[in-house]
Amino acid sequence: MRSMYFTQAIDDALAPAMSDDPRIILYGEDVPMLRRNLLVRFGPRRVRGTPISESAFLGMGVAAAMSGLRPVVEVYMVDFLGVCMDALLNHAAKVEAFSGGKWRAPLVVRAPCGGGYGDGGQHEQSLWGWLAHIPGMSVLVPSTPADAGGLMLAALQHDGPVVFLEHKLLSETMLEFLGTGGRATVQYDLPAEGVKGAVPAKWEALLLGKAALKRTGDDLTIASLGVSVHRALQAAELLEAEGILAGVLDLRSVSPLDKATLCEQVGWTGRLLVVDEDYEAFGLSGELSAVVLEAGLSCKYARVCTQTTIPYARKLEDEALPNRERICEAARRLVM
């Protein structure tokens, strides 16, 4: 079994796909340096750097995708999509509907997301709920190297726009770039299974919108994604010692959402705890409650999310982002 780091796995899955399909090109800010291993294999025509002109290059990606290419456009952080949201909101996500289903934009937007390394509230957001809110957008948030590679392939094969989010605590390259910077003096709470793990000998695309049940438990279902999946798994271990059996469901994809598996699990346990690093209000956590209610399930519900602008100070940041203690507390209240 091969073992890989998180970002290494994504790039490793990209390489054979690029080799098979000359329509796939990569570009974005600093991409020649960030994807240098792909640059020396596929050359500077297909692996390109862009200026800090997000509106132009993301919009370019939409029309390039509409006209025959399969672009993977990188934005430095998901926060910076704020600069160029029009390309996704009003164009990539709309073309299929506007063309009466005749024209689609098979674009992959790859962006680091998430916090936990002290970079402040403009560089540590999750924003997947905000993106998935738009009809026509797919939004993927892998939590392990194997899922990351498999979902990147799924994104490449999908005929519509996909935002592929890469959590910075999982990405060895982004954390090195933005966090440690070569220092041994800083520590981050890194989930080992997310940072490095077994990957298949040959990459195959995962199904879009298929959740993974990471742990079974009869008392409650914790639904989560990204780094929070690992926090939830650690919390579930602590809870088990107290006699509370928590199942953990890794959604992996915000849109499409695996409603069937969610409802199946919650139908069984009767309790749903959503652990979502994204903002609490008007987002994924509330959406999951709507999904189970619409399915006619009656369940107890709680959520552990980010409620405020993410603080810069590490201690405040730890308290603001979902952590094990908050998850355990919420779970205890649910089973009381």
Add this chain to the structure above:
Amino acid sequence: MTLELASLYALMLKSRLFEVAVASLWQEGLISGEMHLGTGEEAIIAGVVSQLQEGDALALDHRGTAALLMRGIDPLLILRELLGKPDGLCGGMGGHMHLFSKEHLAASSGIVGAEGPAALGFALSAQFLRPRGIAAAFFGDGAMNQGMLMESLSLAAAWKLPVLFVCKDDGWAITTQSRELTGGDLSERARAFGLSVSDVDGRDVQAVWQAAQAAIERARTGEGPSFLHANCVHFEGHFLGYQLIRAVRHPLTEMPRIAIPLTQSFLHPGGAALQERLAGLRAIIAALLATLRNPRRDPAYDPLRRARAALDIEPADLQALEDGVEEEINRLLESALVEAPL
């Protein structure tokens, strides 16, 4: 306002020593995430900020610490903020990329190019509320390719807003050399938008001061915005721990980490023809060589040395000035590291 080189030098020295102290705190792990220092661009900041008055505003980028310090914001508050303490300038919420001081009308942003629209807003409110008030925006050459900044240049000229746009041009947009990815010439671009443009040597604080004086006066008297294009070097590159600089400073440890996967990928079957692969390899080598050759370590590019050499001052007075600044920063560091009252 008259140019006083000794006080400009003192401002620059204070900023330099402050940021050198910040760098060591970062190395010790007391500052966690990114850290963008302004070491190398002090002459540009000092030449402009020293001429700001009450009612003037500052729109800053992710590298705004030096400007806030020179604007007179309590350095202890800034340092406590960078350390993430509850009694820091922004209560530990902002950090170095998001420093704000309402009473100084100074706002920072970690979003490249966002200084443009912010300066426009400060300038617009000045037209209504603060007669002769202006806004100064600081940003890098990379930001000049950001749409919102280009839009801001145009709108500022159309509305004759009292803005001084200051482009601190170090030739790099993070790890990318700007000239490879920029259409046309930056000063020509600003001129085409209708701004009054001056190109200055950003290492020469007197030249910056003089160009800024004219531009600020122009803004104060309602004649419209100006664009100050000043070149500089950043001693630490884009940020501390900058990968390319690490690679050239510590080639024995850093290069194998880059070269081994690179070679494997270069030789991997499937992919582009050899010529394309070589072109990719050349691009990476060119970036490393450009980093190696960047004059950031050349003393001639140090704006402090240049200002110091131009000072007309008795050696004993210079010594006293430098000792005074150093003592101030040492005291500051000592009190900043005291544990916070909770």
